[in-house]
Amino acid sequence: MSMPFYVAPEQVMKDRADYARKGIARGRSLVGLRFADGILVCAENPSNTLRKISEIYDRIAFAGVGRYNEFDQLRIAGVRHADLKGYSFSREDVDARGLANSYAGILGQIFTHEMKPLEVEILVAEVGVEPAGDQLFHLLYDGTVLDEHDFSVLGGDAEAISERMSAAFADGLDLGRALATAVAALSGPDRTLSAAELEVALLERGSGRRFRRLDDATVAQLLGPDAAGEDDGGEPVAAVSGGDVAAGRGVAGATARTQPGDEPAPAPDGGAGDEPSDEPSDGAGDDAVPDDDAD
Amino acid sequence: MARRPGGRQRWGAPVASAAVTLPMFDPGDDPGPDFAELLRRQGLAPQAPPGSLGDALRIPHGTTVVAVRYADGVLMAGDRRATSGNFISHRSIEKVFPAGRHSGVAIAGAAGPAVEMVKLFQLQLEHYEKVEGAHLSLEGKANQLSQMVRANLPAAMQGLAVVPIFAGYDLRRRVGRLFQYDVTGGRYEEQDYAVSGSGSMHAGTVVKLGFREALRREQVVDLTLEALWQAAEEDSATGGPDLLRGIWPVVVTITEAGYERVVDAELAERFEVLLERMRATRSAVGLGGAPAGADHPAGPGGDAP
Numbered sequence: 001m002s003m004p005f006y007v008a009p010e011q012v013m014k015d016r017a018d019y020a021r022k023g024i025a026r027g028r029s030l031v032g033l034r035f036a037d038g039i040l041v042c043a044e045n046p047s048n049t050l051r052k053i054s055e056i057y058d059r060i061a062f063a064g065v066g067r068y069n070e071f072d073q074l075r076i077a078g079v080r081h082a083d084l085k086g087y088s089f090s091r092e093d094v095d096a097r098g099l100a101n102s103y104a105g106i107l108g109q110i111f112t113h114e115m116k117p118l119e120v121e122i123l124v125a126e127v128g129v130e131p132a133g134d135q136l137f138h139l140l141y142d143g144t145v146l147d148e149h150d151f152s153v154l155g156g157d158a159e160a161i162s163e164r165m166s167a168a169f170a171d172g173l174d175l176g177r178a179l180a181t182a183v184a185a186l187s188g189p190d191r192t193l194s195a196a197e198l199e200v201a202l203l204e205r206g207s208g209r210r211f212r213r214l215d216d217a218t219v220a221q222l223l224g225p226d227a228a229g230e231d232d233g234g235e236p237v238a239a240v241s242g243g244d245v246a247a248g249r250g251v252a253g254a255t256a257r258t259q260p261g262d263e264p265a266p267a268p269d270g271g272a273g274d275e276p277s278d279e280p281s282d283g284a285g286d287d288a289v290p291d292d293d294a295d
Numbered sequence: 296m297a298r299r300p301g302g303r304q305r306w307g308a309p310v311a312s313a314a315v316t317l318p319m320f321d322p323g324d325d326p327g328p329d330f331a332e333l334l335r336r337q338g339l340a341p342q343a344p345p346g347s348l349g350d351a352l353r354i355p356h357g358t359t360v361v362a363v364r365y366a367d368g369v370l371m372a373g374d375r376r377a378t379s380g381n382f383i384s385h386r387s388i389e390k391v392f393p394a395g396r397h398s399g400v401a402i403a404g405a406a407g408p409a410v411e412m413v414k415l416f417q418l419q420l421e422h423y424e425k426v427e428g429a430h431l432s433l434e435g436k437a438n439q440l441s442q443m444v445r446a447n448l449p450a451a452m453q454g455l456a457v458v459p460i461f462a463g464y465d466l467r468r469r470v471g472r473l474f475q476y477d478v479t480g481g482r483y484e485e486q487d488y489a490v491s492g493s494g495s496m497h498a499g500t501v502v503k504l505g506f507r508e509a510l511r512r513e514q515v516v517d518l519t520l521e522a523l524w525q526a527a528e529e530d531s532a533t534g535g536p537d538l539l540r541g542i543w544p545v546v547v548t549i550t551e552a553g554y555e556r557v558v559d560a561e562l563a564e565r566f567e568v569l570l571e572r573m574r575a576t577r578s579a580v581g582l583g584g585a586p587a588g589a590d591h592p593a594g595p596g597g598d599a600p
Contacts, residue, residue, distance in 0.1 A: 055425050083418060083422050087334070
């Protein structure tokens with residue numbers, strides 16, 4: 001019987017955006033970039049089973065940050081979209097642009113019409129037959145599509161990582177250098193990430209199904225001896241319960257072990273709310289922007 | 296299944312009605328990794344014909360396929376002919392296909408539905424792998440195919456039967472395994488060899504007589520080529536090697552290393568050897584004349600044509 005309070009639409013949208021950004025900022029980031037033989041996607045993810053990066057179709061990969069169950073639903077929908085399209089038409093007709101537009105549609109729909117926006121950012125990458133055909137579509141929680149050229153950074157700490165990426169990125173890097181660039185940008189100057197804390201996958205130029213994961217051993221080898229040494233330092237932290245947010249906490253712990261020095265504690269990330277599953281807003285009334293993952 | 300085209304849609308409600316949208320479902324209504332079910336939901340599943348096709352429409356049929364277990368895994372092979380009634384409709388169709396990295400499927404029966412079934416089966420395996428992030432076990436694949444054959448039963452009743460063979464290398468047990476089917480989707484695991492199609496009786500007999508435990512790769516290829524040759528001799532719907540056009544059977548091996556097709560050059564060579572051996576046998580038993588080295592001059596060749 002009670003009349004709902006009037007809330008200005010601007011305020012509603014702002015609140016939703018803040019809410020989504022806050023959820024996304026809690027997780028760990030990922031980087032997708034072009035390299036000499038295709039596209040490399042590298043994510044900070046200590047779990048070996050809950051994937052952030054996956055295959056959609058022959059030349060298309062998907063990567064998501066934020067709330068695991070939400071981007072995983074989007075991933076499965078994307079696989080269905082691609083497989084149905086390939087079945088109805090032909091395998092060549094499945095492209096990243098169409099998929100990105102469909103994602104944009106549903107993200108926008110949910111952002112405006114639902115109580116709760118999706119706390120995710122996703123990357124849809126397609127490797128072209130020629131390097132000029134490589135595509136990186138970066139989608140935000142509200143359905144905004146960014147068509148990015150050389151690299152794409154998703155997640156809480158995106159601004160700082162983007163700066164490091166644009167300083168280090170060059171055209172035609174080989175696989176090892178591209179991976180080193182991505183890892184350096186993800187970790188920043190104060191940390192090192194070991195192979196066990198990374199999830200790496202490639203889309204290599206060629207025909208057929210081009211998606212390939214790199215296992216920890218390969219990643220360690222590509223990163224060189226300095227990174228490989230730490231492999232056994234921290235046992236892999238497989239945080240299963242709350243998905244990505246929980247996984248983020250695992251990384252924080254591992255980081256503390258691998259680096260002796262200066263940074264007081266990865267506490268802001270680790271301490272933020274133990275139960276990520278349903279009320280992510282319990283982070284003690286802090287404001288929107290990614291301050292809880294600050295470097 | 297409440298579909299809401301247009302208008303306000305809830306998160307999770309199915310939003311797709313055409314193939315090119317983004318299909319999402321309520322958690323309780325989700326088809327999971329089942330691609331065939333997804334197709335049904337989207338209205339894209341293949342339909343059985345409404346009535347019997349009879350003789351008026353002559354549908355191409357594929358014929359003889361064989362699978363044999365050997366030392367390293369399994370070998371699958373099929374001839375290249377499709378027939379419509381008494382006509383040869385295709386000389387070079389393929390009846391053996393990969394199904395994932397460590398298994399293959401070979402088809403006999405109505406060519407159109409059979410090829411469609413293989414396409415769906417391959418997609419189903421790929422779809423499962425991508426959605427679940429894991430490969431199906433060999434047993435799981437065999438059961439999937441069984442369900443697809445069963446789903447085809449209404450079409451089979453109208454004259455579009457498809458009877459596949461499924462074989463693969465079981466990575467858990469480290470052996471080659473073979474599965475034979477009937478039109479109702481019945482699935483029977485065979486130990487040594489499996490055959491299907493109109494020439495299967497003759498091909499099967501040759502394989503049966505020549506089968507031994509742990510055959511080597513060359514031996515099993517030779518045995519299979521002879522089986523297909525004998526089937527082609529006795530069954531008009533089975534094609535032999537086409538020397539004029541250079542069309543050879545499809546022969547693949549599936550081992551721990553995966554699915555691999557035997558190249559045509561090797562098949563041509565082995566056929567040459569096979570034919571040479573048969574010529575020698577014929578001239579020995581056939582037209583009298585007792586050529587050098589003939590061991591049994593008093594063979595059944597007395598009444599040669």
